[in-house]
Amino acid sequence: KTQDAVTASPAVANGMVYVIYSWIKDETARERINADIKAFDAQTGALRWQQAKIGQTDGSPALWTHQGKNYLAMAAPGGLLCLNAETGAQVWKEKSVALEIGGHGGNSTPTVSGDTVLVQGRAAYRLTPEKAEVLWQVRDGRTDYGAAGIIDQNVAYYGNSYTAYQCIDMVTGQAKWTSERGAVQCLSPILADGKIFAQDSTAGGRGNILMLRTSAEKYEVLGLFNPSVISKKGCSELSYSISPAIAGGRLYL
Numbered sequence: 001k002t003q004d005a006v007t008a009s010p011a012v013a014n015g016m017v018y019v020i021y022s023w024i025k026d027e028t029a030r031e032r033i034n035a036d037i038k039a040f041d042a043q044t045g046a047l048r049w050q051q052a053k054i055g056q057t058d059g060s061p062a063l064w065t066h067q068g069k070n071y072l073a074m075a076a077p078g079g080l081l082c083l084n085a086e087t088g089a090q091v092w093k094e095k096s097v098a099l100e101i102g103g104h105g106g107n108s109t110p111t112v113s114g115d116t117v118l119v120q121g122r123a124a125y126r127l128t129p130e131k132a133e134v135l136w137q138v139r140d141g142r143t144d145y146g147a148a149g150i151i152d153q154n155v156a157y158y159g160n161s162y163t164a165y166q167c168i169d170m171v172t173g174q175a176k177w178t179s180e181r182g183a184v185q186c187l188s189p190i191l192a193d194g195k196i197f198a199q200d201s202t203a204g205g206r207g208n209i210l211m212l213r214t215s216a217e218k219y220e221v222l223g224l225f226n227p228s229v230i231s232k233k234g235c236s237e238l239s240y241s242i243s244p245a246i247a248g249g250r251l252y253l
Helices: 097-103
Strands: 011-013 016-026 031-041 047-051 062-066 069-076 079-084 090-095 111-113 116-119 123-127 132-137 150-152 155-160 164-169 175-178 190-192 195-199 209-213 221-225 245-247 250-252
Touching (some): 062 111, 079 123, 111 150
Antiparallel strands (some): 016 031, 031 047, 062 069, 111 116, 116 123, 123 132, 150 155, 155 164, 190 195, 209 221, 245 250
């Protein structure tokens, strides 16, 4: 147990649990100034290693495996950080101008597919044990403020905060389409059965669950429903910070 704040979901892999803790500067203001990542044995809870001062981040570490060796890819302020998953040692850090916009470069969980990683919808890298090669980065106002994208074949699906969902070409970084309905801050869309499930933030439609077709050609809504989770104040009680999940053929909100 720790007194430091936990603002990201743990990552569990290969018998280890990886947890990011934010440092609190002032208990009244709850101002976060830095973060540690700690690795625990999944069976015993024993601390295996700790890496300090990785920078302010709300995103979870993402597992990247290359030639049988495990690494952690993390969004840090101003760029992408890679750690050795077994020891916690820093392997490299790649700066990115695109991730400095708005000061939220450390809020997103990277999306890894093979040796390619998408960070905050703004930048894509090709990963190697020596460095991260920038494939593209954009400065067109995209910001997810914490949501992670989905990589499916040669495109990515990404929620641009309260603006819209977008399909992004993973080769060029350009948007192939933009949705008519708003995306939700901090909430990541999920992919199942060739469909994307996401929450709607459009005025008058907040709390609706969208089902979109995975298509690089056009934006297409296959279904929409409201789970009618309404508070006494008349507002949707669906969290804007917790992503939906699918298990056993059921959708959990």
